[in-house]
Amino acid sequence: MAVYSGILDIANNEQSLAALMGHEIAHAVARHGSERASQELILDLGTMAVEKLLIGRPLSDDSRKLYNYFTTLGVMLPFSRNHESEADYLGLVFMHFAGYDMNEAYKMWDRMDKLNSNNRTPEFLSTHPSSRTRIENIKKWIPLVKQNY
Numbered sequence: 001m002a003v004y005s006g007i008l009d010i011a012n013n014e015q016s017l018a019a020l021m022g023h024e025i026a027h028a029v030a031r032h033g034s035e036r037a038s039q040e041l042i043l044d045l046g047t048m049a050v051e052k053l054l055i056g057r058p059l060s061d062d063s064r065k066l067y068n069y070f071t072t073l074g075v076m077l078p079f080s081r082n083h084e085s086e087a088d089y090l091g092l093v094f095m096h097f098a099g100y101d102m103n104e105a106y107k108m109w110d111r112m113d114k115l116n117s118n119n120r121t122p123e124f125l126s127t128h129p130s131s132r133t134r135i136e137n138i139k140k141w142i143p144l145v146k147q148n149y
């Protein structure tokens, strides 16, 4: 449970929880196989949050359709394939679709960056090192996502 209390320090309101979930959902739908822990995190945080964030209504059981949908989105990703960048970008798209403020995404990573430097390290952090590059990329992509979606 330490992992989750650590996460809730970072994702401390609905908007930033949406940012975190968007990132995690992106890993799952893009089938980032090495992100096992992340997929377990999704399951633990619950289907309800996924449904709310993704499309504002319950998911259908047709996961293939969903997968195809996001694979199509993936074609438009504005960078060479990298799991973390991909999840960051797709996460912004999901947030935007769901009506959340995308600015919360880089604020969330910024909090994670600070938490890391305080030497309190939830397991999530070990696979998700925050960095200025990550934060700068997200700031750069926000207008792009607004424009494209």
Ligand SMILES: [Zn+2]
Residues within 6 Å of the ligand: 023, 027, 083, 084, 087, 127, 128
């Ligand atoms: Zn990630």
